[in-house]
Amino acid sequence: MTHRILFVCLGNICRSPAAEGVFRARLPHLAADSAGTSDWHVGQPPYGPMQQAARARGLDLGGLRARQFVAADFTRFDLILGMDASNLADIEALRPPGNETPVRLLTDFAPGSGADHVPDPYYTRDFDGALDLIEAAMDGLGAHLG
Numbered sequence: 366m367t368h369r370i371l372f373v374c375l376g377n378i379c380r381s382p383a384a385e386g387v388f389r390a391r392l393p394h395l396a397a398d399s400a401g402t403s404d405w406h407v408g409q410p411p412y413g414p415m416q417q418a419a420r421a422r423g424l425d426l427g428g429l430r431a432r433q434f435v436a437a438d439f440t441r442f443d444l445i446l447g448m449d450a451s452n453l454a455d456i457e458a459l460r461p462p463g464n465e466t467p468v469r470l471l472t473d474f475a476p477g478s479g480a481d482h483v484p485d486p487y488y489t490r491d492f493d494g495a496l497d498l499i500e501a502a503m504d505g506l507g508a509h510l511g
């Protein structure tokens with residue numbers, strides 16, 4: 366059964382905590398966490414402008430703290446969802462031998478969006494666009510998980 370979901374991005378302060386927040390609000394009976402492939406922001410709350418954009422949609426991300434993705438996450442979670450191809454490559458580099466946990470792009474669950482990754486709002490500054498895409502993908506993920 367797929368009931369423990371891990372969202373992964375680069376810094377764990379913009380995209381993946383937003384995805385975790387949206388997921389938790391919609392599917393509170395399932396377990397979710399998020400992590401970054403880098404250690405750049407470990408221990409920090411989500412980026413201010415992302416918290417603000419999320420708050421405008423009724424989502425409070427303020428309690429989340431960044432952590433780094435580790436190899437043990439392959440056995441702690443049933444499904445790992447990265448935000449872009451670079452995330453997927455960094456995740457796969459840590460896969461333990463024999464482990465078969467699925468690793469997918471979050472945008473795989475938003476086929477209608479035409480997007481093949483969630484652009485990093487830390488660079489694009491389009492926090493609302495990132496949230497729109499994350500919310501669209503969460504519709505598909507929710508349907509997938511039942």
Ligand code: 4NP
Nearest residue numbers: 374375376377378379380487
């Ligand atoms: P995220 O965005 O991967 O969505 O959390 C980033 C946040 C910070 C940095 C890069 C991406 N950074 O370079 O500090």
